[in-house]
Amino acid sequence: MFSGRLKTLKAYVPGEQPQDRRYIKLNTNESPYPPSPLVGTALREFEYKRLRLYPDPRAKRLREKVAQVCGVETDQVFVANGSDEALSFCFYAFFDAARGKVLFPEFTYSFYPVYCNFYDLPYEKVSLGEGYVVEVEPFLRTDSCGIIFANPNAPTGISLPLERMESLLCRYPQENAVIVDEAYVDFGAESALGLLNAHRNLVVIRTFSKSMSLAGLRLGFVIAHSSLIEALFTVKDSFNSYPVDTLTQMIGEIALSDESYYRAMREKIVLTRERFSQRLQEMGWLVLPSKANFVFATKKGIAGLHVYQTLREKGILVRHFDMKGIEDFVRITIGTDEDMETLLDAIKSSL
Numbered sequence: 284m285f286s287g288r289l290k291t292l293k294a295y296v297p298g299e300q301p302q303d304r305r306y307i308k309l310n311t312n313e314s315p316y317p318p319s320p321l322v323g324t325a326l327r328e329f330e331y332k333r334l335r336l337y338p339d340p341r342a343k344r345l346r347e348k349v350a351q352v353c354g355v356e357t358d359q360v361f362v363a364n365g366s367d368e369a370l371s372f373c374f375y376a377f378f379d380a381a382r383g384k385v386l387f388p389e390f391t392y393s394f395y396p397v398y399c400n401f402y403d404l405p406y407e408k409v410s411l412g413e414g415y416v417v418e419v420e421p422f423l424r425t426d427s428c429g430i431i432f433a434n435p436n437a438p439t440g441i442s443l444p445l446e447r448m449e450s451l452l453c454r455y456p457q458e459n460a461v462i463v464d465e466a467y468v469d470f471g472a473e474s475a476l477g478l479l480n481a482h483r484n485l486v487v488i489r490t491f492s493k494s495m496s497l498a499g500l501r502l503g504f505v506i507a508h509s510s511l512i513e514a515l516f517t518v519k520d521s522f523n524s525y526p527v528d529t530l531t532q533m534i535g536e537i538a539l540s541d542e543s544y545y546r547a548m549r550e551k552i553v554l555t556r557e558r559f560s561q562r563l564q565e566m567g568w569l570v571l572p573s574k575a576n577f578v579f580a581t582k583k584g585i586a587g588l589h590v591y592q593t594l595r596e597k598g599i600l601v602r603h604f605d606m607k608g609i610e611d612f613v614r615i616t617i618g619t620d621e622d623m624e625t626l627l628d629a630i631k632s633s634l
């Protein structure tokens with residue numbers, strides 16, 4: 284009944300989305316603010332009869348809009364059903380076991396090893412430097428078929444400066460892909476987009492789930508050289524011709540046209556992050572310097588699991604990773620100022 288392949292699958296475990304009661308949800312890095320009001324208007328006015336037809340399989344209008352906003356050509360843009368799908372297609376298209384291992388940081392997005400297992404790609408986790416920082420030198424190896432890292436990294440929130448990314452790209456073999464997952468880049472890190480012209484092996488991945496407040500929509504995109512983008516179309520069309528539906532293509536385009544709204548939301552989140560980090564440090568916590576919409580924090584003498592469980596009982600969800608080396612940390616998504624006040628009160632009274 285079941286395939287041999289299925290028996291060896293190790294699936295990713297997403298953060299909880301509990302339905303049993305109302306929580307202050309600070310566990311999956313969603314935005315606490317709604318999407319642009321233009322999205323609401325477009326949904327209300329949507330001509331439902333359009334759903335009779337299949338969507339544009341190449342999502343031309345949406346890709347044109349992404350290209351305009353990112354300052355690239357349309358043929359450098361690929362859109363997918365969330366950046367998870369974009370990542371999956373990139374692993375399939377660009378990494379090859381025959382050329383060596385996939386390299387990624389020791390602590391990073393835990394979907395990367397899942398894709399490696401899924402596509403039978405050998406991988407190696409590269410140790411982080413002092414202070415959980417991604418170092419460039421350990422990635423400069425000849426036995427690898429490609430590199431992937433998140434910038435800012437997750438769950439640490441620490442960003443890699445542009446000059447270090449450039450140094451990596453200049454010294455790493457050009458026939459191997461370097462994928463930069465910029466899911467959280469809008470909250471203050473430097474983007475690698477400006478390096479695309481000089482480095483044809485660079486692949487940048489973005490999402491609408493975090494800074495665009497559209498996690499429920501499932502939309503992500505890839506920016507890379509047009510030949511790499513064509514390869515992603517080949518993968519898509521061998522899997523599902525229409526992973527991005529008509530409504531999603533329309534909403535994505537509209538959301539991208541409301542830059543001023545989203546800039547204001549990002550600024551709010553960054554301000555809340557800085558204030559919250561400061562307050563938590565004053566309470567004796569170690570908070571890693573974050574450029575994302577979450578912070579990674581620990582308090583000496585308290586187990587991460589205990590923090591997670593205590594807060595959960597108080598109706599606040601944060602994320603705990605049961606991984607040696609970071610087991611005493613929790614990852615806390617930045618919510619509204621009010622959410623963070625409630626969290627600080629709960630920490631003060633119970634931890």
Ligand code: PMP
Nearest residue numbers: 365366367392433466490492503
């Ligand atoms: N990359 C990173 C680093 C993430 O944390 C996430 C969110 N879990 C994703 C990609 C996937 O985001 P989405 O599929 O919602 O676009």
